[in-house]
Amino acid sequence: MTLKLAQKVAVITGGSTGIGLAMAKRFVKEGATVYLTGRRQAELDMAVGAIDGTVEGVRVDSADPAQLQALFDRIKARHGKLDVLVANAGGGSMLPMGQITEAHFDDTFSRNVKGTLFTVQAALPLLGNGSSVILTGSTAGSSGTEAFSVYAASKAAVRAFARNWILDLKGRGIRINTLSPGPTKTPGLVELVGNDPAQQQGLLDHLASQIPMGRVGDPDEIAKAAVFLASDDASFVNGIELFVDGGIAQI
Ligand SMILES: NC(=O)c1ccc[n+]([C@@H]2O[C@H](COP(=O)([O-])OP(=O)(O)OC[C@H]3O[C@@H](n4cnc5c(N)ncnc54)[C@H](OP(=O)(O)O)[C@@H]3O)[C@@H](O)[C@H]2O)c1
Numbered sequence: 001m002t003l004k005l006a007q008k009v010a011v012i013t014g015g016s017t018g019i020g021l022a023m024a025k026r027f028v029k030e031g032a033t034v035y036l037t038g039r040r041q042a043e044l045d046m047a048v049g050a051i052d053g054t055v056e057g058v059r060v061d062s063a064d065p066a067q068l069q070a071l072f073d074r075i076k077a078r079h080g081k082l083d084v085l086v087a088n089a090g091g092g093s094m095l096p097m098g099q100i101t102e103a104h105f106d107d108t109f110s111r112n113v114k115g116t117l118f119t120v121q122a123a124l125p126l127l128g129n130g131s132s133v134i135l136t137g138s139t140a141g142s143s144g145t146e147a148f149s150v151y152a153a154s155k156a157a158v159r160a161f162a163r164n165w166i167l168d169l170k171g172r173g174i175r176i177n178t179l180s181p182g183p184t185k186t187p188g189l190v191e192l193v194g195n196d197p198a199q200q201q202g203l204l205d206h207l208a209s210q211i212p213m214g215r216v217g218d219p220d221e222i223a224k225a226a227v228f229l230a231s232d233d234a235s236f237v238n239g240i241e242l243f244v245d246g247g248i249a250q251i
Helices: 018-029 041-050 065-079 102-126 149-168 187-193 197-210 219-230
Strands: 009-012 033-038 055-059 082-087 127-136 175-181 241-244
Touching (some): 018 041, 018 187, 018 219, 033 041, 033 065, 041 055, 065 102, 082 219, 102 127, 102 149, 127 219, 187 197, 219 241
Parallel strands (some): 009 033, 009 082, 127 175, 175 241
């Protein structure tokens, strides 16, 4: 059987837990050499320990362009190229209109918008013909969720980046797509309601009841779609938003 990502070098930001970690596992299984990032060293170490294959964890805050530059300098020195970039680091918290603070806005937009922009820009010199950039969006970017407007706006910005960057990079053979998960069982999702397992289960049950498939997603289901977008199977797929969401964005 041919591996879908054989010989490819991939960076997955925010790869230490949740969706990014599931992607890293799949990418390695498909033959890629994977660099995964995150801010917490302990989570990075655990992620690397959970993956059998060519993977390395690098502590990088995606909101800091200097740290991103150092990451891509290292990849340039080692490989001279990058085939797959997943700008996945991100997340948010909940505050309703009327209570939104500057710190809430800055944190959300730094992680999701500033981080995505400067991740892709710093990687650009390493991306050549046939490379794939995947931006992690969200169904929240195209619908309404109570107390989640800042996060939703940040993910709408991510989706807009992909539409526009395919024009800026026209002719270079770099594909850029947005992968938008629906509610997916990860630490980032359940911790939106704190650390109480009963409240976390309540959130998952509530979300599942709104999804046409009647359940929330598993991170590996998002990872499988990422393998497709990263691979040469998606050689003419460019600028799309691929929803992997049990149908919630379509109703
Ligand atoms: N789960 C869902 O239902 C869902 C739905 C739609 C979209 N998404 C999106 O999917 C992506 C992954 O989320 P997840 O649910 O898997 O959450 P998660 O389990 O909290 O994972 C987030 C990852 O990103 C890292 N991270 C966060 N901010 C970072 C920063 N500034 N620099 C570097 N790394 C950073 C985290 O590690 P550190 O905290 O150690 O940095 C962690 O590795 C996010 O972009 C999220 O918005 C999730």
